[in-house]
Amino acid sequence: MRGEMSAMVLRQPGTPLVREQRELPEPGPGQVRLRITACAVCRTDLHVVDGELPDPKLPIIPGHEIVGIIDAVGPGTPRRPGERVGIPWLGYACGHCEYCRAGQENLCDQARFTGYQIDGGYADYTLADERFCLELPSQLDDLHTAPLLCAGLIGYRCLLKAGDAMRLGLYGFGAAAHLIAQVARHQRRDIYAFVRPGDEHAAAFARTLGARWVGASDQTPPEQLDAAIIFAPVGELVPRALRAVRKGGRVICGGIHMSPIPGFPYEWLWGERQILSVANLTRADGREFLRLAAQLPLSVQVHRYVLSHAQNALDDLRAGRYSGAAVLIP
Ligand SMILES: [Zn+2]
Numbered sequence: 001m002r003g004e005m006s007a008m009v010l011r012q013p014g015t016p017l018v019r020e021q022r023e024l025p026e027p028g029p030g031q032v033r034l035r036i037t038a039c040a041v042c043r044t045d046l047h048v049v050d051g052e053l054p055d056p057k058l059p060i061i062p063g064h065e066i067v068g069i070i071d072a073v074g075p076g077t078p079r080r081p082g083e084r085v086g087i088p089w090l091g092y093a094c095g096h097c098e099y100c101r102a103g104q105e106n107l108c109d110q111a112r113f114t115g116y117q118i119d120g121g122y123a124d125y126t127l128a129d130e131r132f133c134l135e136l137p138s139q140l141d142d143l144h145t146a147p148l149l150c151a152g153l154i155g156y157r158c159l160l161k162a163g164d165a166m167r168l169g170l171y172g173f174g175a176a177a178h179l180i181a182q183v184a185r186h187q188r189r190d191i192y193a194f195v196r197p198g199d200e201h202a203a204a205f206a207r208t209l210g211a212r213w214v215g216a217s218d219q220t221p222p223e224q225l226d227a228a229i230i231f232a233p234v235g236e237l238v239p240r241a242l243r244a245v246r247k248g249g250r251v252i253c254g255g256i257h258m259s260p261i262p263g264f265p266y267e268w269l270w271g272e273r274q275i276l277s278v279a280n281l282t283r284a285d286g287r288e289f290l291r292l293a294a295q296l297p298l299s300v301q302v303h304r305y306v307l308s309h310a311q312n313a314l315d316d317l318r319a320g321r322y323s324g325a326a327v328l329i330p
């Protein structure tokens with residue numbers, strides 16, 4: 001007799017998650033089945049649940065920062081039961097389009113994403129394409145590793161786009177910023193943290209992580225910045241960040257969704273300032289960042305919820321009720 005799994009399922013965007021019992025799925029060719037031990041909650045999950053991202057698979061099990069132990073393998077899979085792996089947002093890339101061939105599988109035309117087009121980690125079991133599972137460093141436990149798989153990884157890709165910027169602005173001091181601030185400090189960069197006006201909790205949190213300056217997102221920093229990364233999904237921050245960076249500086253948009261960017265005078269962009277976005281991740285980013293995270297080591301602030309309280313975790317994220325990253329434990 002086959003076992004059962006439980007999952008928190010989104011049936012329609014804009015409706016609360018529903019708990020479901022399902023038959024335990026068997027891994028197909030090239031797939032592994034994971035017994036999930038932790039799954040972090042990402043702002044992208046909120047965008048999926050709120051219907052801000054087009055055409056999710058429905059019903060969908062959200063969640064794309066999954067840590068677990070392989071408990072069954074499909075035919076033709078080199079992995080073995082008992083291996084501990086992570087499943088990130090990039091769940092599939094074709095391997096032969098022009099982007100994949102150029103090392104940009106994050107932009108693959110056929111890419112499929114965990115917790116969006118593939119059932120994800122708000123569950124106690126899941127299936128994954130074994131080629132897109134990441135090996136995990138042993139230095140961090142499952143609870144503290146899960147947030148690295150998107151907040152850390154996408155944040156790291158943003159940091160790479162900031163080049164050698166030494167004065168680095170971070171707009172939105174949530175899960176991604178708290179990890180990337182530590183990497184940036186380790187690289188001897190100075191952090192300028194921008195938080196929601198009046199959010200004293202986030203401001204204090206940024207200070208504990210060594211920010212050189214902390215201010216509200218509508219404030220001008222005391223020095224011109226070399227680059228700024230925007231993690232908050234707020235389009236108004238783009239022209240504000242442009243005004244905070246020096247000539248030749250960069251503004252990097254790290255989120256998958258943002259409210260419309262208001263118009264602004266060309267002179268704010270002029271002076272060879274750049275605006276760019278970061279989309280998804282590559283497996284190479286994952287390996288590089290996880291290696292770095294183990295070396296530092298990163299201190300990961302988590303806020304834990306039992307799986308059945310996934311909706312509370314999403315609501316708390318929307319309202320900014322915790323610092324760091326929420327993690328669901330089955
Ligand atoms: Zn491709």
Ligand SMILES: [Zn+2]
Nearest residue numbers: 042044150151
């Ligand atoms: Zn994410």
